[in-house]
Amino acid sequence: MGGINVHPSLLPKYRGSSPILTAILNGDNKTGITIQRINLEMDTGxxxxxxxxxxxxxxxxxSLSKIVSAKTPELLITCIKELESGLIQESPQDDSKASYCKxxxxxxxxxxxxxxxxxIDRKIRAYTPWPKAYTFVRKKKLMLLKSTPKPTRSDLICEPGTVLGFDKDDGILIQTGDGILSVQSLQLQSKKANNWKSFINGMQNFTxxxxxxD
Known part of the structure; x- marks a missing residue:
């Protein structure tokens, strides 16, 4: 039967070591799982x-890694059974359509x-749980763990990175180059992760x- 392996993307898209993160970072509307032949060059089987x-x-x-892990066993079992029965039709990858992740x-x-x-919201989601998206405040590293992008408000336009205040429904509001990022969960360097209300209570004059x- 030969060697086979599982890759968490729709090859030839996102060959390499970080396909799940890259799909989120790029805002893709779909990704997937590929079972491929093992080849001498990485992810080219x-x-x-x-x-x-x-x-x-x-x-x-x-969360996406968990989804991939849950769906892989059934796909792999089906693939092995079809290989053993000779029902698989192998498809060589089109190298002209290949993309890579670092x-x-x-x-x-x-x-x-x-x-x-x-x-920025895509980055926060892509870099959860590691290495986490981060910024700096008062020379301390501040990791942003959960957020939601919002449109720019005409009454709140400042330099990108400015903490505009907070909203009881949306969390901490931060100006970006295009739109407002509302942040619901944060973690200050050497501290535990907090929801935005607890963070505000412990960080005076954050607005x-x-x-x-740095």
Whole structure:
């Protein structure tokens, strides 16, 4: 039968070590699972079986990894049975359609507040649980764990990274290059993760702070 393996993307898209994170970071509306032949070059083997997973802009790398793990065994068992019975039709990958994802480093989690709220929210979800998206406040590392992108409000327009205040329904409001990011969960360096209300209670004069830098 030869060697086979499982890759958490729809190959040839996202060959490499971080396909789940990359799909979230890029705002894809679908990803999937590929069972492929093992080849000398990474993730280039013939495709034996694929399963599509639809995305809705709420997934984190942690939650999507769990979905992939839950769906893989059934797909793998079906693939092995069809291989043994000769029913599989192998499909060589089209290298002209290949894309690649890189190895993720801790420093990749740094937030650029000039980006859009949507882009930053994707980064927060993609970098959960590791290495976590982060910024700096008062020379301390501040990790953002849960957020929601919101449209810009005409009454709240400031420098990107400015903490505008908070909303009882949405959380802490932060200006971005395009839109407002509402943050519901944060973790200050050397502290436990907190919901936004607990964080505000422990961080005096947070409104008006400009996040970023180091």
């Amino acid at each position: 013939s495709v034996l079986k694929q399963k599509i997973i639809m995305l809705n802009e709420t997934e984190t790398t942690e 190895k993720i480093l801790k420093e990749d989690g740094l937030i650029n507040w000039s980006k859009s709220a949507l882009s 008006g702070s400009v996040l970023g830098g």
